[in-house]
Structures are given as C-alpha cells and as structure tokens.
Amino acid sequence: MPDFDVIIVGARVAGSLTAALLGERGWRVLLLDRATFPSDTLSTHFFREPAMLAFRRAGVWDDVQAVGAPLLVNMFNDVDGVTFTEPVEAQQGFNYVLCIRRVVLDEILVRRARREPSVTLLEGAAVRALLREGSRVAGVQFTHSDREQEATARVVVGADGFRSVVARTVEPPVEHSARVHRAMYYGYFASLGPMEPPAAEHHFRGNELVYVIPCDGGLTLLAITVPIAEFPAWKQDGRRLFLERLRARPHLAPRLERAEWVGRLYGAGDIPCFMRVPSGQGWVLVGDAGLIMDPWHARGIEQASNHAVFLADALHRWLAGEASWETAMAEYHAARNAFSEKPYRRTYTNAPDFRPMLRAALQRRGLLPASAGA
Numbered sequence: 328m329p330d331f332d333v334i335i336v337g338a339r340v341a342g343s344l345t346a347a348l349l350g351e352r353g354w355r356v357l358l359l360d361r362a363t364f365p366s367d368t369l370s371t372h373f374f375r376e377p378a379m380l381a382f383r384r385a386g387v388w389d390d391v392q393a394v395g396a397p398l399l400v401n402m403f404n405d406v407d408g409v410t411f412t413e414p415v416e417a418q419q420g421f422n423y424v425l426c427i428r429r430v431v432l433d434e435i436l437v438r439r440a441r442r443e444p445s446v447t448l449l450e451g452a453a454v455r456a457l458l459r460e461g462s463r464v465a466g467v468q469f470t471h472s473d474r475e476q477e478a479t480a481r482v483v484v485g486a487d488g489f490r491s492v493v494a495r496t497v498e499p500p501v502e503h504s505a506r507v508h509r510a511m512y513y514g515y516f517a518s519l520g521p522m523e524p525p526a527a528e529h530h531f532r533g534n535e536l537v538y539v540i541p542c543d544g545g546l547t548l549l550a551i552t553v554p555i556a557e558f559p560a561w562k563q564d565g566r567r568l569f570l571e572r573l574r575a576r577p578h579l580a581p582r583l584e585r586a587e588w589v590g591r592l593y594g595a596g597d598i599p600c601f602m603r604v605p606s607g608q609g610w611v612l613v614g615d616a617g618l619i620m621d622p623w624h625a626r627g628i629e630q631a632s633n634h635a636v637f638l639a640d641a642l643h644r645w646l647a648g649e650a651s652w653e654t655a656m657a658e659y660h661a662a663r664n665a666f667s668e669k670p671y672r673r674t675y676t677n678a679p680d681f682r683p684m685l686r687a688a689l690q691r692r693g694l695l696p697a698s699a700g701a
C-alpha cells in the first residue's frame with residue numbers, strides 16, 4: 328500500500344489548488360515544496376476572471392478578495408500615442424481585473440491546502456528524483472531537514488514549474504514549443520498617482536510594452552516586456568534602462584516624478600512557450616510544468632489555477648474507481664488543451680512582434696491613423 332494517494336511536487340498556484348481540491352474529497356495528499364511560505368517568486372501577478380472563477384471553485388475567493396487589492400475596472404491603452412480606455416467586460420459577475428503580489432497570493436493558496444486534514448504539507452522539501460516500479464513512477468526521493476527521505480503514492484503530480492524535475496525525469500513528448508522571444512523586467516512603486524477610476528494600463532511603443540498595474544499593499548507594479556535581442560543590454564544595465572523606458576511614456580512620466588521605487592528590479596529572459604503531453608504511467612504535470620506561455624500575456628495564473636481544477640476532477644474520478652487511468656487522463660488532457668489553446672496560440676504568435684496585433688486592435692476600433700494602415 329503506497330504512503331499516499333497523491334504526491335504533489337510544488338505548492339504554488341497549480342500544486343496548492345490541486346492539493347486542496349483533492350483534500351476536500353478526502354484523498355491523502357503529500358504536498359512538497361522546497362520553498363518555505365510565505366515565499367515570493369519571480370512573477371508579475373495580474374489576473375482576470377478565469378483565475379477568479381478557479382479561486383472561487385477552490386474555496387479561496389473570499390481570502391483573495393479580503394487582500395483589498397484595487398478592483399481595476401478599466402483598461403487604459405496607449406498605442407504609440409493613440410489612447411483609449413475601455414471598461415473590463417463583465418464576465419460571470421467579474422467586471423474587473425486584479426493584481427496581488429505572489430508572496431501574498433501564494434500564501435493564501437498554501438493556507439487553503441493546509442486546511443484539509445488529509446493534506447500533509449512539507450515546506451523546505453526538495454524533490455531530487457522519482458521512484459519507479461518497473462516503468463511506472465511510484466514515488467519521490469526528497470531532502471527535508473537535511474535528511475534524505477522517500478514517499479510512495481498512486482500518482483506523482485509535477486506542479487513544479489517550467490524547470491520541473493518531474494518533467495525532466497519522465498521526458499514527456501512536446502506537443503508544441505516556441506523559442507524565447509521576449510524578456511520581462513518589473514519593480515514596485517509607492518505614491519504613483521493612479522488613474523481614476525483605477526485602471527490596468529498598457530503603454531505600447533512599437534514592439535515594447537510597459538504595464539502600470541495598481542496592486543495590493545498600496546503599491547503599483549511597473550513592468551516592461553522587450554524583444555529578447557535586448558536582454559544582454561538589460562542584464563548589464565537594467566535599472567537605468569527601466570527608468571529610461573518608463574520616463575519615455577508621456578502618460579506615466581509626470582506621475583513617476585512623485586513616486587518612490589520600492590525594492591529592486593526583477594527580470595527574466597528565459598521563458599519559452601511549450602505544451603507537453605501531460606501524463607504517463609504514474610505521473611502527471613499541471614501548471615507551468617505542463618504548459619507555459621511567455622509572460623507578456625499575463626495568463627499563467629489563470630492557466631495554472633484552471634488546470635488544477637481539471638486535474639483534481641480527473642484524478643478524483645480515477646482514484647474513486649469511476650474512470651480508468653487512461654480515460655481520466657484523456658479527459659484532463661482534452662480539458663486543459665480546450666481551455667488553453669486560444670490564449671496559448673495568441674501568446675506565441677504575437678510574442679515576436681506586437682505590431683500586427685496592435686494595428687488590428689486599432690483598426691477594429693476605427694482608431695488607426697490613415698498613414699499607418701499599410
């Protein structure tokens with residue numbers, strides 16, 4: 328008899344939600360993360376209604392709302408000097424978007440998983456290798472409190488991000504991939520005057536986008552995505568370039584003068600796009616471990632949270648004997664791909680160059696200057 332029904336490696340969006348949803352159905356889950364929470368991670372944190380629905384489904388929505396982050400009811404866009412503000416389209420009761428720092432959001436998700444008596448959370452537990460029975464994955468080896476340990480389960484879930492040790496070990500087939508096209512940098516500012524009513528702002532210049540997103544803690548997240556060819560220069564001189572590019576945005580520059588940069592500059596230039604086949608004998612991948620997109624589109628949290636809901640439903644059916652492993656995993660795979668295909672395609676198609684997408688957006692709104700129509 329295995330020690331657990333399910334072992335989950337990684338306890339952020341994908342892992343904690345999968346654990347919570349399995350735990351509430353009584354399944355014995357071991358949830359491992361090498362981090363100790365509350366813990367930050369390299370990620371901006373802007374999300375829309377699909378993430379909110381998954382949070383509601385997983386029983387964390389009240390806690391997410393209680394953070395008190397501004398409800399961003401408008402989207403402001405500046406596309407090379409052409410500006411337009413639109414209300415966030417109301418979807419299933421949500422007519423706003425939210426931005427909550429990961430150190431706060433992930434702690435809420437971990438706390439939710441911890442609430443389930445059948446979920447055992449081990450923090451500071453780094454998974455080193457997978458255990459096998461024949462060709463089937465049957466458990467994990469991990470280090471915890473300086474001790475090498477092992478645990479077995481009916482299935483091991485890799486919710487361990489895009490550098491997933493589970494994926495690296497099982498080597499799943501790749502359904503689609505696209506190389507890295509962009510780098511993203513971000514930081515937090517205090518006293519940056521918001522728009523009224525609060526808006527999520529997108530300031531495009533050519534193939535470069537600055538995001539201005541009021542978040543929790545009275546801060547505003549400022550981020551920029553640039554073509555990957557610029558990454559070497561940013562690694563050398565990121566702070567100067569960041570301020571220079573922010574100051575070049577006319578609707579941002581005057582507000583920036585009165586604002587205070589809090590903390591440091593964060594950046595990443597190694598995020599690809601890929602979709603992996605998400606399951607095999609004794610293992611399954613969820614969240615970034617199975618499907619990742621360039622962060623310019625800010626879709627990762629909604630993807631990981633919804634994939635967790637699909638996976639927990641499928642695993643429950645299998646564990647309860649209502650579906651074979653093959654059927655349950657085919658259902659999960661189909662649900663994941665149906666949910667993700669459109670945003671995934673949009674993300675990798677536009678990652679190399681925003682300009683065709685922007686021209687089309689202006690055209691749809693009748694805002695394209697005649698001289699730019701070609």
Ligand SMILES: Cc1cc2nc3c(=O)[nH]c(=O)nc-3n(C[C@H](O)[C@H](O)[C@H](O)COP(=O)(O)OP(=O)(O)OC[C@H]3O[C@@H](n4cnc5c(N)ncnc54)[C@H](O)[C@@H]3O)c2cc1C
Nearest residue numbers: 337340341361370371372373454487488614615622627628
């Ligand atoms: C620069 C940047 C900006 C982004 N901005 C946004 C945004 O604005 N909006 C949005 O929706 N998404 C954004 N994303 C994407 C988002 O961060 C991810 O899609 C999301 O975090 C995926 O969640 P996850 O739970 O799958 O994986 P992760 O958040 O990566 O969590 C994986 C966890 O696994 C643990 N782990 C890994 N290996 C091991 C191991 N061997 N043993 C134990 N534990 C392990 C890690 O410690 C980590 O806690 C951004 C990403 C980046 C890089």
